[in-house]
Amino acid sequence: MPKLVIIYGTGSHNTERMAVAIEEGARAEGIETVLRNVNDANRDELRDADAVAVGSPNYNHAMMPTVKKFLGGLSDLDLSGKAGLSFGSYGWSFEATQEINRILTACGMEMVQDLNIKRMPGDEELELCRRAGSLLASKIKK
Numbered sequence: 001m002p003k004l005v006i007i008y009g010t011g012s013h014n015t016e017r018m019a020v021a022i023e024e025g026a027r028a029e030g031i032e033t034v035l036r037n038v039n040d041a042n043r044d045e046l047r048d049a050d051a052v053a054v055g056s057p058n059y060n061h062a063m064m065p066t067v068k069k070f071l072g073g074l075s076d077l078d079l080s081g082k083a084g085l086s087f088g089s090y091g092w093s094f095e096a097t098q099e100i101n102r103i104l105t106a107c108g109m110e111m112v113q114d115l116n117i118k119r120m121p122g123d124e125e126l127e128l129c130r131r132a133g134s135l136l137a138s139k140i141k142k
């Protein structure tokens with residue numbers, strides 16, 4: 001079964017809410033999903049993933065240090081051809097998602113459009129997250 005791995009950092013749970021909704025959207029398409037806070041994530045889980053979504057809120061014009069550290073440990077993994085999504089909650093700027101996108105693109109992943117949600121996602125924003133999960137799933141369904 002095609003597999004999506006979702007890894008996120010979060011300070012006040014807004015990006016976590018996004019991650020949960022992305023997973024819901026993907027699951028509704030019938031694919032396997034793994035959802036991990038970056039503090040519990042293991043890079044080996046990415047090897048057999050068909051798609052990877054990485055999320056971080058924007059803090060001080062950057063991604064969370066824990067997410068940055070995790071991504072820094074991926075440089076020798078071959079992620080080419082996998083579908084990717086960069087997502088995160090923000091207040092006024094997009095550096096975190098831009099940087100995640102840049103790193104995953106450099107790893108050879110085929111990224112869909114970044115998903116940025118301002119502060120706490122409401123019902124409409126959660127629906128956008130579900131749609132992003134569904135889009136990723138549709139890209140990897142055999």
Ligand SMILES: Cc1cc2nc3c(=O)[nH]c(=O)nc-3n(C[C@H](O)[C@H](O)[C@H](O)COP(=O)(O)O)c2cc1C
Nearest residue numbers: 011012013014015057060061089090091092093119
């Ligand atoms: C100390 C601090 C620094 C922040 N810096 C930024 C920033 O540079 N750019 C931005 O867009 N939002 C910034 N924010 C807003 C957060 O990105 C926003 O609150 C977001 O919803 C947090 O997501 P989380 O709940 O997943 O941690 C900052 C918030 C705090 C508390």
